[in-house]
Amino acid sequence: RMFHDDELEESEKFYVGQPRVLLLIYALYNTLVARSEMVCYFVIILNHMISASMITLVLPILIFLWAMLSVPRPSKRFWMTAIVYTEVAIVIKYFFQFGFFPWNKHVDYTKDKPYHPPNIIGIEKKEGYVHYDLVQLLALFFHRSILKCHGLWDEDEKGDSSSNKEDTDDELSLTGGRRDSSASLKSVNLAASVESIHVHFPEQQTAIRRKSSSSISQLSHRSSFSSHRSKRGSTSTRNSSQKGSSVLSIKQKSRKELLMEKFREQMIKAKAFTIKKTLQVYVPIRQFFYNLIHPDYSAVTDVYVLMFLADTVDFIIIVFGFWAFGKHSAAADITSSLSEDQVPEAFLVMVLIQFGTMVVDRALYLKKTVMGKVIFQVILVFGIHFWMFFILPGVTERKFSQNTVAQLWYFVKCVYFGLSAYQIRCGYPTRVLGNFLTKSYNYVNLFLFQGFRLVPFLTELRAVMDWVWTDTTLSLSSWICVEDIYAHIFILKCWRESEKRYPQPRGQKKKKVVKYGMGGMIIVLLICIVWFPLLFMSLIKSVAGITNKPLDVSITITLGGYQPIFTMSAQQNQLKSLDSNEFNDFLRSYRGNTAALQFLEGYAREDITRADLEGNSNSLWTISPPSRKKMIQGLLDFEADFTVVLSWTIQRTLEEVYPYYIKAPSDSLAKPIKQLLKDCKWENITVSLVKNGSKEGAREWWVLNQLGKRQKTPQESLELFIFSDKVSPPSLGFLAGYGIMGLYASVVLVIGKFVREFFSGISHSIMFEELPNVDRILKLCTDIFLVRETGELELEEDLYAKLIFLYRSPETMIKWTREK
Incomplete structure (x- = not known):
């Protein structure tokens, strides 16, 4: 070993022997330290999302337009700006929490108004007004401590002082105004009538070496130094000119002229000061973005x-x-x-x-x-x-x-x-080659790429945009042809790589896992597609259906086209659901009726509603005397037919006119249920005219009574059973609205067409699908992309012609796609 220390080894052994939870905490802390600036960005953005005011708006904008654009990292000036700004914001928010401000007296009324000025500025009174600001300040100080620990906090100041010293020496030694290549300045004379101001701008070089954000402060020092030097020169010139004028002049200036001259001097000084301060702000910003756009070197990446x-x-x-x-x-x-x-x-x-x-x-x-x-x-x-x-x-x-x-x-x-x-x-990458999904050849990239191509108009839009904004000699059709060939070859390359990873020995039958896995899934999928409309329409109402109970049941009866004799509606308490006993009795009454029982299988207890309609009409019978006389004559003529019109547009004679059972489907058309009627005959009702005399005159109304009611009541009334069909959920209503035949025509047949194209026409594409080795064709496509990016447009035409000839010549295609 080059270096050995027993204490370090013991420390490493102690660290490895710690519990996994503690190691995880160590790892999280190290991650936090390594990405502390990202933590600061996140807290600042989170604070702005919750506060959403002008006070918190400044720092997010500075993050995206200053901190994240600084190379290699944000400067000390940015972090000091963020810290000081956060402290000032906390003080301002605290100051405006006092209740003597007018807008703090009606907080409950104005707290939800988006355009209330204190809400926009961020000085409104609220609970926890400074919590996130304190967390933000804590994160900033945490990042500051980390930079200080690694010696990166004062790095910019050292660079600024050394660069300023070198620039000052250069200015004093080089009288011709020459500078070093990275910071050469040329003088722009903004001459005024009395004094001149020299302002320096950076030369438009083709490459300026990137520096950190210290270049901002460096240029500001330079501009201030040059302005100070030019100001001294102009002042001496002005003094000499004034001296000469005083010698030559015979007449002394008046008091008014002296005041005007001093006023002009003060105006020129104010103008010079304004320009100086403006340039001190403008020049560093300009230099910052200039260095950003024209770097001497950059770590090229593609995100x-x-x-x-x-x-x-x-x-x-x-x-x-x-x-x-x-x-x-x-x-x-x-x-x-x-x-x-x-x-x-x-x-x-x-x-x-x-x-x-x-x-x-x-x-x-x-x-x-x-x-x-x-x-x-x-x-x-x-x-x-x-x-x-x-x-x-x-x-x-x-x-x-x-x-x-x-x-x-x-x-x-x-x-x-x-x-x-x-x-x-x-910086942007110098070469953009192919789709990002085609960088590797596996099942994940294959299925993602095919899914990308299935999105409507996405592939076409991408191809046209690439052709418009890329320098090429190919026409749009040729470009699309190359893209299609490349996509096809990439898919074949993925399949060939999968065959190499999972080879199938010769002479062996396919495994049952593959056959029942892939084949079984396809069989189930095809069966589901064929029977999808029937399954969908059956399950959508029986499983996911919603009970649609009636809210109002109205009946209107008209005799022979005369004025309606009866109008009644049932609402709320008059619409009653059947309990379990009533529902069982109802089913028991149709035990021997097969058609009725088959109909009742589609309805549950909550789908049936009994409407109790009062027998007395809710409106007086207003009919003219001639029409009344004529109607009486018609009723007395037993040989003639006299019709009664019901509100659901069914016309019947007075006998067996009442339907008793009504089916309320999902649409607005209610239909009588014949399966539940005895011998398919409707119920009879009695109709009587009641006359009541008073001082105001005779009042007449009709009274109807149903004879065979299930719920026996002493007063005249009508009883009606409503069977409500379940309706589909609102989220699937647009699909259920097509119906069974509509789903077959719009879904099954369209999918069947695509499936048929997959299973037919294979023989015509064998020479392009069954390619054993596509590496040479894939390399030819990537070569076309490469020479296009390097600007070799003539070579791009030649390679495209070679690709087209390859697909036109079967023999050449066979030679190119042989196994190596």
């Missing part, structure tokens, strides 16, 4: 897949939680809204914005433009924060802290911002 997954998660959150981004759609459902051909405005706007950002991100990734990505990052950070914390609360009329779905969407978007900043800091 586009992770950014795409974050955008996809946000897209899913919008689809399934779109109600959180609207005003009056808190109880809405996207499936019900789309089934009613209604597109919610909030859902449409959010989907289009999210999809548009995904397209722009893909274009920037293909063009590999870091400057465009930086501009897009800045616009997106400010735009998302402005929309989420200032526009959305007004649209939804509730605070962001009360909108859980919006908080989840914002947190995932913050993950995207972090990945995007990491991509900017490291």
Whole structure:
């Protein structure tokens, strides 16, 4: 051993001998120490999600546009800014908790108003107003202690002092204004009438070596030094000019002229001071982003897949939680809204914005433009924060802290911002070769890739976007041809690799596990597809069906087209469910009736409702004397037919007119149940006209009474049994609405067509499917991608022509795909 220490070995043995729980705690603590800056970012974002105010808005924006873009790590200036800002925010919040402020006197009334000024600023009075700020401050101090332990806290100051000293020596020694190659400045003369101000900007070099964020302070020192030096020179020039003028001038200046001259001098000084302070802020920021866009070296990485997954998660959150981004759609459902051909405005706007950002991100990734990505990052950070914390609360009329779905969407978007900043800091990859799912050849990548290709229009959209934003000599059809060949060869490569991992010896029959596993699953799947409509419509109402009891039962009887003689409805207490004894007696009464028992098998006790209708009509009989006389004549004529019209549009004679049993299906058309009637005959009812004389005149109404009621009552009344069909749940109503024949036509036949294409036409694709070794073809496709990325466009045309010839020549294809 190069180095040996007994104490270290004893310490290692002691550490290994600790319990697993303690080792896990050690590992978690070490992870926390190693990622302490991520912990700080998480706490700051969490604090902003819960507080959602202007006070907490500053630090998240600084994280995404300063800290995460700093190389190699955030500077001491950022952490000191975060610590001081958090301390000031705590003091401000504490100060505004006193009750003598006017807005603190009506807290219960204004606490849920999103546009109340104290709520927007973050100075409202509430319980636990500073808890998360204290946790944030604790995390910042924890990270500060870790940096100090590793000697990284004062690293920037040392670098700044040494660089400032070197720059000062260079300025004093080099009179020509030359600088070193990494910090050369050229003078821009902003001359005024009395004094000139020299401002220095960095030269537009093709490559500037990246430094840490200390370059910001370095440039600020330089600009201040040069401004001070130029100010001294201009002051001496001004003094000399004034001296000369005093000698040559004969007439002494008046008091007014002297005041005006002093005023102009003060204005010039104020202008110079303003420009100086502005440049002290602008120049470091400009230099920071310039070094970010034009690095001399960078650790190239590719996190586009992770950014795409974050955008996809946000897209899913919008689809399934779109109600959180609207005003009056808190109880809405996207499936019900789309089934009613209604597109919610909030859902449409959010989907289009999210999809548009995904397209722009893909274009920037293909063009590999870091400057465009930086501009897009800045616009997106400010735009998302402005929309989420200032526009959305007004649209939804509730605070962001009360909108859980919006908080989840914002947190995932913050993950995207972090990945995007990491991509900017490291730079885009120089070569983008193929799909990210085609990097390895196994079952997982195979099924994920095939699932990716099954998403409608996703493969086509990706191919067209890649063709638009990638330099190539191929036409769109040729590009799509290469992509299709590459996808096909990748799938074959995955199958060939699986055959190598799990070889099948020659002359052996397939194992039963494979046959019954794969074949049995396919058989069950095909059977389920064939009988799916029948199973679905049977189970949807019997197993998952919901009892749909009637809320109102109305009966209207009209004699011969005259004024209705009877109108009555039953509601609430008049609609009664059968108890167990009544239901058993009801079934027992049809013991010998096979048709009735078969019908009753489809209904449970809770599906049957008995409606008790009062025999007296609830409206007076108002008929004109001529019509009354004519109706009496018709009733006295026993040889003529006299019709009675029921409310469910069934016309019958007065005898056997009452149906007694009504079936209420899922639609609005109620039908009588003939299976439960004795000899299929309807019940008889008695109809009598009651006349009551009073001072106001004679009043008449009709009284109806059912003769064969199950529930015997002394007063005149009608009894009606309603059998309610179960209805499908609302979530499956759009599918159940097609019916059995609709499901067969729209589901089974379409799936059957795809299955038939899989089992037929195999003979035409044998020469392209049964390729023993596809490594050479796969390498040819990757070579096309490679020469395209390197700019060898003529070679791309040659390789594409070679690929096309390979598929046109069966003999060449056989030679290329032989086993090595």
